[in-house]
Amino acid sequence: MPIESRIPVAIVGAGPAGLMLSHLLARRGIESVVVEIRSRHEIETTNRAGVLEQGAVRMLVDEGVSDRVLREGHEHEGIALRFGGHGYRIDFRRLVDAAVWLYPQQQVFTDLADARARDGGDVRFEVTDVSVEDHLTSPTLRFTDADGEQHVVRADIIVGADGSHSYCRGLVPPAERREYFTTYPYAWLGILAEAPPSADELVYVHSDRGFALLSQRTPTVQRMYLQCTPDEDLAQWPDDRIWEELIARTAGDGFALATGTITEKSILPFRSYVDETMRHGRLVLVGDAAHTVPPTGAKGLNLALADVGILADVIPRALASGDMDVLDEYAERALDRIWKVESFSYWMTQMLHLRPDGDAFDVHRQVGELRRIVTSDRGSAYLAEAYTGWAT
Numbered sequence: 001m002p003i004e005s006r007i008p009v010a011i012v013g014a015g016p017a018g019l020m021l022s023h024l025l026a027r028r029g030i031e032s033v034v035v036e037i038r039s040r041h042e043i044e045t046t047n048r049a050g051v052l053e054q055g056a057v058r059m060l061v062d063e064g065v066s067d068r069v070l071r072e073g074h075e076h077e078g079i080a081l082r083f084g085g086h087g088y089r090i091d092f093r094r095l096v097d098a099a100v101w102l103y104p105q106q107q108v109f110t111d112l113a114d115a116r117a118r119d120g121g122d123v124r125f126e127v128t129d130v131s132v133e134d135h136l137t138s139p140t141l142r143f144t145d146a147d148g149e150q151h152v153v154r155a156d157i158i159v160g161a162d163g164s165h166s167y168c169r170g171l172v173p174p175a176e177r178r179e180y181f182t183t184y185p186y187a188w189l190g191i192l193a194e195a196p197p198s199a200d201e202l203v204y205v206h207s208d209r210g211f212a213l214l215s216q217r218t219p220t221v222q223r224m225y226l227q228c229t230p231d232e233d234l235a236q237w238p239d240d241r242i243w244e245e246l247i248a249r250t251a252g253d254g255f256a257l258a259t260g261t262i263t264e265k266s267i268l269p270f271r272s273y274v275d276e277t278m279r280h281g282r283l284v285l286v287g288d289a290a291h292t293v294p295p296t297g298a299k300g301l302n303l304a305l306a307d308v309g310i311l312a313d314v315i316p317r318a319l320a321s322g323d324m325d326v327l328d329e330y331a332e333r334a335l336d337r338i339w340k341v342e343s344f345s346y347w348m349t350q351m352l353h354l355r356p357d358g359d360a361f362d363v364h365r366q367v368g369e370l371r372r373i374v375t376s377d378r379g380s381a382y383l384a385e386a387y388t389g390w391a392t
């Protein structure tokens with residue numbers, strides 16, 4: 001016999017978006033259950049991007065998740081753009097009086113999972129057979145827990161926080177979705193390397209061999225990326241070739257890339273996607289389930305946290321009034337930021353990557369665009385404002 005229960009909110013997906021929502025709702029007196037097919041260990045050991053906008057940092061600290069980000073994260077008050085063999089600093093503090101924090105997504109996840117455990121939150125990892133029925137009228141979530149027990153949960157609202165391959169999104173009939181997407185003729189090859197940092201801040205590189213990005217994890221571990229093709233075969237990228245390419249793309253100005261031992265390699269695909277529906281009956285979609293961005297602007301996690309910040313305000317009012325049309329306010333408020341972030345991520349991507357079909361005109365146009373940014377405060381202020389995150 002399955003175990004039956006009732007709960008106001010059932011959340012599918014225990015990534016940062018699902019856990020943060022569960023945490024915010026608990027602080028507003030609303031109970032939820034979060035189910036996740038992956039194990040906690042698997043999520044904690046998957047490499048994801050590491051840049052937090054200051055609004056995301058404020059949410060973690062002010063909402064009582066953890067202040068570890070302030071102690072173990074690193075505040076960055078700028079980035080470098082490199083092109084034509086020279087580096088140019090974009091000074092966030094001076095331009096927009098803001099900063100970002102380098103704090104990997106896995107750490108955000110760990111802080112949230114610990115906070116939910118500390119506060120007695122109901123989070124189930126390693127569940128199987130997840131299904132949702134009747135999300136238009138009286139949602140029912142079914143799952144089998146890690147011990148093999150079957151559960152039937154009746155909820156007022158179901159939240160799909162289950163990532164870009166979202167099961168929950170599939171509950172919305174395709175004809176009723178408002179989907180927009182674009183694909184890109186490139187991807188990133190990402191590595192983790194045991195090496196010291198090559199620069200104090202992140203370095204975004206445009207070169208005639210393609211894009212590169214130098215990011216950081218710890219004083220002894222660096223994260224770096226190289227533009228490659230979407231169907232790139234990792235077997236064609238022995239360590240020597242990766243270092244050769246990273247050195248060539250960052251060369252100039254006496255820049256010395258610190259190399260080391262590569263401990264991990266993977267290919268990251270690129271896609272921009274928005275489903276403007278975001279709500280269907282008693283189902284709402286958040287984070288990557290509703291929209292994705294290419295990684296160039298480091299926005300995926302930040303956007304997901306902004307979504308749940310809005311939802312934590314809208315859900316209590318929908319529940320209190322019993323009027324689910326209140327949920328429409330979520331998409332109305334979230335889509336403004338979503339499209340600004342889609343636009344910023346697209347802009348950074350097209351400005352810094354070489355198109356496989358690109359001609360010389362295109363490359364010179366990109367350099368003109370980069371010079372427009374680095375030679376004028378008015379030109380660089382947009383990048384600084386968007387990268388550190390809009391206040392609203």
Ligand code: PHB
Nearest residue numbers: 049050215295296297298
């Ligand atoms: C990362 O540290 O993984 C990272 C940083 C900046 C980006 C993307 C990824 O734009």
